[in-house]
Structures are given as structure tokens and as C-alpha cells.
Amino acid sequence: MADNFLQQVMEESGQPVNLCYQCRKCSAGCPMVDEFDFPPNMVMRMIQLGQRDELLKSRAIWMCVSCETCGSRCPNEIRIAPIMDSLRAQCINEGVTPADPVTVALHSSFINSIKTFGRIHEATMLMAYKWKSKNFTSDIDVGLKLFLKGKIPLMPKKSKNMAKIKEIFKEAGK
Numbered sequence: 001m002a003d004n005f006l007q008q009v010m011e012e013s014g015q016p017v018n019l020c021y022q023c024r025k026c027s028a029g030c031p032m033v034d035e036f037d038f039p040p041n042m043v044m045r046m047i048q049l050g051q052r053d054e055l056l057k058s059r060a061i062w063m064c065v066s067c068e069t070c071g072s073r074c075p076n077e078i079r080i081a082p083i084m085d086s087l088r089a090q091c092i093n094e095g096v097t098p099a100d101p102v103t104v105a106l107h108s109s110f111i112n113s114i115k116t117f118g119r120i121h122e123a124t125m126l127m128a129y130k131w132k133s134k135n136f137t138s139d140i141d142v143g144l145k146l147f148l149k150g151k152i153p154l155m156p157k158k159s160k161n162m163a164k165i166k167e168i169f170k171e172a173g174k
């Protein structure tokens with residue numbers, strides 16, 4: 001079971017997870033580590049040990065912002081961002097309920113905005129996120145300030161390269 005999960009993640013991400021020897025440089029440099037329930041090095045170890053179910057239900061895979069700090073610090077040049085992408089895709093494809101559905105709501109709203117416009121349209125993304133999370137008023141004061149300063153445009157602008165963006169999503173299988 002452990003080998004199957006390890007192999008699957010390595011194939012989907014293109015990363016040599018088996019080479020991780022737990023130096024913890026990835027976790028030491030991660031700007032989001034305080035938001036993770038499992039730091040990046042532990043995610044790697046859980047993959048190696050086949051702890052699939054626990055990992056797919058974790059917050060860690062959804063909190064990674066793909067900044068690539070971990071990969072730049074890794075002595076074996078393992079990029080964790082594609083690994084996290086692989087784990088998120090497994091969750092979505094298999095309908096796994098994550099520990100924090102609100103984080104998944106933000107992730108899907110973000111991706112859908114890019115699919116639709118080729119870039120983030122903040123107003124549309126925020127409306128979709130608020131609808132999915134059912135948290136309509138928690139930060140309305142901040143949103144209003146941003147809107148009044150012109151930081152949240154009402155009308156979206158589509159990317160001129162929508163065909164290329166659709167091709168990227170098609171290749172990624174999303």
C-alpha cells in the first residue's frame with residue numbers, strides 16, 4: 001500500500017519523493033508552515049509511509065501557496081509544490097472531504113476565476129468563495145475599503161491568451 005501511494009505521487013508530480021531524507025530544510029523555510037497541520041517534511045514522510053488517508057484529509061496540502069521556497073532549499077532538489085498539486089487533485093478526483101472545507105472553497109474559487117478569465121477577477125472570485133463558504137459578512141469592512149480604493153474592479157478583463165490558458169488546464173486535466 002505504501003509503495004503504491006509513493007509511486008502514484010511520484011508519477012503524478014514528477015518528483016523523487018523517495019529521495020527525501022528528512023533534513024527539514026523545506027519546513028524551516030516554508031512561509032506557511034504555521035498554517036499546516038503537518039509541516040512539509042512530514043508530508044514527505046507520510047507519503048513514503050503510505051499514510052494516504054490521513055494526508056488527503058489534512059489542511060497542509062491546501063495551505064501550500066506553491067512559492068517553491070521548499071524546492072530551492074532542498075539538497076535533493078525535490079519540489080514540494082507539484083507534490084501538493086498531485087495530492088489536491090487526488091482529493092478532488094476521489095471526493096475526499098478535507099479537514100477544512102473553507103480552504104478548499106477558496107482554492108476552487110481561485111482556479112475557476114483563472115479558468116473563466118485567464119487571471120484572477122477578485123470580485124467574482126470573492127463572491128464565489130463567500131457563497132461556497134457561507135461566510136458572507138466576516139470581512140465586509142475590508143472588502144468595502146478595497147473596492148472604494150479601486151482594488152476590486154467590478155468588470156472582469158479576460159486574458160488575451162485564453163486559448164493558451166484553456167490548453168494549460170486541459171493538459172493539467174482540470
